[in-house]
Amino acid sequence: MISVHHYLLLSAILFCIGTFGVLTRKNAIVIFMCIEVMLNSVNLTFIALSRHVGNMDGQIFVFFVMTVAAAEAAVGLALMIAFFRNRESIDVDDFNMLKW
Amino acid sequence: MDANLVQEAMQNVNFQAIMPSLVLSVFGMVLLLVSVFSPRGKTTHVAWLSFIALIVTGFVSLNGWNNPQAGFAGSVVLDNFATFFSMTCLIAAGLTILMSDSYLQREGYPVGEYYPLILFTTAGAMWMASGTDLMTIFLGLEVLSVSLYVLAGFFRGQTRSNEAGLKYFFLGAFSTGFLLYGVALIYGVTGTTKIDGIAQFVQAMPDSTSNVMFIAGGMLLLTGFLFKVAAAPFHMWTPDVYQGAPTPITAFMSAGPKAAAFAAFIRVTIIGLESLQADITAVFWVLAVLTMTVGNFIALSQKDVKRMLAYSSISHAGYALVGLVAWNEIGVTGIMFYMLVYTFMNMGAFAVLVLVGKKGEENLTIDGLAGMGYKRPVLGIVLCIFLFSLMGMPPTAGFAGKFYIFAGAVKAGYIWLAVIGVLNSAVSLYYYLRVMVSMYFKDEGEDFAWVSMNTATAISIVIALAGVLVMGVIPGPFMEMAKLAGF
Numbered sequence: 001m002i003s004v005h006h007y008l009l010l011s012a013i014l015f016c017i018g019t020f021g022v023l024t025r026k027n028a029i030v031i032f033m034c035i036e037v038m039l040n041s042v043n044l045t046f047i048a049l050s051r052h053v054g055n056m057d058g059q060i061f062v063f064f065v066m067t068v069a070a071a072e073a074a075v076g077l078a079l080m081i082a083f084f085r086n087r088e089s090i091d092v093d094d095f096n097m098l099k100w
Numbered sequence: 101m102d103a104n105l106v107q108e109a110m111q112n113v114n115f116q117a118i119m120p121s122l123v124l125s126v127f128g129m130v131l132l133l134v135s136v137f138s139p140r141g142k143t144t145h146v147a148w149l150s151f152i153a154l155i156v157t158g159f160v161s162l163n164g165w166n167n168p169q170a171g172f173a174g175s176v177v178l179d180n181f182a183t184f185f186s187m188t189c190l191i192a193a194g195l196t197i198l199m200s201d202s203y204l205q206r207e208g209y210p211v212g213e214y215y216p217l218i219l220f221t222t223a224g225a226m227w228m229a230s231g232t233d234l235m236t237i238f239l240g241l242e243v244l245s246v247s248l249y250v251l252a253g254f255f256r257g258q259t260r261s262n263e264a265g266l267k268y269f270f271l272g273a274f275s276t277g278f279l280l281y282g283v284a285l286i287y288g289v290t291g292t293t294k295i296d297g298i299a300q301f302v303q304a305m306p307d308s309t310s311n312v313m314f315i316a317g318g319m320l321l322l323t324g325f326l327f328k329v330a331a332a333p334f335h336m337w338t339p340d341v342y343q344g345a346p347t348p349i350t351a352f353m354s355a356g357p358k359a360a361a362f363a364a365f366i367r368v369t370i371i372g373l374e375s376l377q378a379d380i381t382a383v384f385w386v387l388a389v390l391t392m393t394v395g396n397f398i399a400l401s402q403k404d405v406k407r408m409l410a411y412s413s414i415s416h417a418g419y420a421l422v423g424l425v426a427w428n429e430i431g432v433t434g435i436m437f438y439m440l441v442y443t444f445m446n447m448g449a450f451a452v453l454v455l456v457g458k459k460g461e462e463n464l465t466i467d468g469l470a471g472m473g474y475k476r477p478v479l480g481i482v483l484c485i486f487l488f489s490l491m492g493m494p495p496t497a498g499f500a501g502k503f504y505i506f507a508g509a510v511k512a513g514y515i516w517l518a519v520i521g522v523l524n525s526a527v528s529l530y531y532y533l534r535v536m537v538s539m540y541f542k543d544e545g546e547d548f549a550w551v552s553m554n555t556a557t558a559i560s561i562v563i564a565l566a567g568v569l570v571m572g573v574i575p576g577p578f579m580e581m582a583k584l585a586g587f
Contacts, residue, residue, distance in 0.1 A: 022270075045288070
């Protein structure tokens with residue numbers, strides 16, 4: 001029998017994978033994918049908990065998270081393209097113009 | 101569809117509660133169209149129209165003063181608290197728009213979308229200040245952030261601006277993940293995302309404060325907010341983003357959106373997570389000290405003035421956190437007052453820098469300002485007044501703001517915190533004075549012949565100066581207003 005704990009455990013693992021990826025990967029697109037994994041693990045948590053507590057608030061929240069993630073993707077990819085046009089790279093090691 | 105259900109849902113709708121952000125968003129969309137149909141390179145009329153939009157929105161949001169409007173099943177409320185922070189954000193946006201037009205012409209990006217994006221950011225900030233449900237706060241935060249990502253990376257041909265936009269985007273989205281995970285865990289324990297619903301649940305079941313999921317959720321949620329207000333140790337993005345972004349946007353980011361983030365922060369901690377007060381104040385005590393100290397000490401070694409002001413804005417977020425640690429009326433009203441004061445003094449300082457910079461702003465270093473006090477005497481004195489206010493010198497408003505916040509800390513019994521705060525202000529004297537020393541005691545500088553005054557920027561400087569001096573000399577009425585608006 002799969003209980004809510006299994007879902008929570010799975011989403012916690014996914015969230016950690018995402019966080020770890022953001023902190024260790026060098027390619028901007030991969031980092032962005034890791035952030036999406038984090039957001040989707042949150043969505044999974046919301047849906048499992050929505051079922052668990054027995055109201056719809058969590059599922060509605062997921063719609064908003066997905067919408068916002070789509071808007072963020074549009075803006076983020078546009079920023080990456082602008083950076084790539086100037087530097088011909090999207091490696092985060094090349095984000096080095098600004099430092100003290 | 102059940103007709104009763106529809107009727108019941110419609111009763112919950114109250115457009116009065118969201119009118120200010122609604123008006124501002126509609127203005128933003130119309131102005132996008134206006135800028136599409138305008139000749140290329142002409143943006144002055146868009147700037148003035150968006151300034152009018154902000155004034156209209158200001159009058160609309162004043163409707164909520166002493167006349168609280170709740171709507172949408174209690175997920176938004178336009179009360180005194182929301183109105184106060186909305187006005188702060190509107191003032192920040194107005195000053196930004198006034199100083200932007202000549203700046204965009206000089207830097208070679210006279211693009212109309214800039215102004216609607218500022219309006220959307222402000223609408224998100226107002227949404228955030230009036231959100232009483234974690235869902236509305238999240239949506240406001242994202243409307244604000246997504247527009248700001250674009251604005252930070254607005255100079256798309258400049259690598260520095262691209263980099264600022266990307267860094268802001270990555271760290272903003274990353275922190276959103278933490279914030280959302282916190283919301284999800286709190287929702288799992290309490291079964292609601294409404295702030296007062298959370299408080300009521302915990303009151304009914306006091307043992308949920310020892311629930312691991314609830315504590316973890318609360319801490320993750322606060323981590324998300326601490327990222328947004330740039331508190332140490334989550335401040336790493338601030339200097340890079342502030343340095344690379346267009347200067348008016350840097351000024352705006354450090355004032356308006358930060359005030360909105362503090363508004364949501366105060367509502368969530370003081371109402372929603374009241375049950376965790378002991379844990380939260382213990383953590384924030386450390387974070388406030390860390391934020392003030394890190395901001396001030398790293399600012400000491402900066403050469404770029406924009407970057408120095410970025411670190412100074414981190415330390416000012418630390419002062420505001422002191423008010424949150426105090427967790428009493430004078431602390432909270434102190435934060436509200438301080439955010440308004442900070443808007444005036446920081447925007448004013450940046451407005452002077454916008455005028456003094458050359459194309460590309462390579463000269464905005466401390467050495468680059470050498471001799472400015474003699475060659476541009478009026479601008480020099482004005483910049484000095486703003487820097488004195490940032491230091492917290494009487495009779496400027498910065499002194500009154502710091503005084504109320506530290507008074508709140510002392511009243512709540514955090515005497516050492518107040519002492520550390522005052523010592524930190526003393527440290528900050530050094531780097532603000534360094535700018536003045538360069539302006540007045542070094543003579544080998546350039547002639548500053550390229551500095552040309554224009555009406556709009558002059559108006560923004562005059563407004564900021566009036567704010568700093570009036571609120572410094574007679575802080576009483578403003579503090580009374582903040583008291584009416586606080587909890």
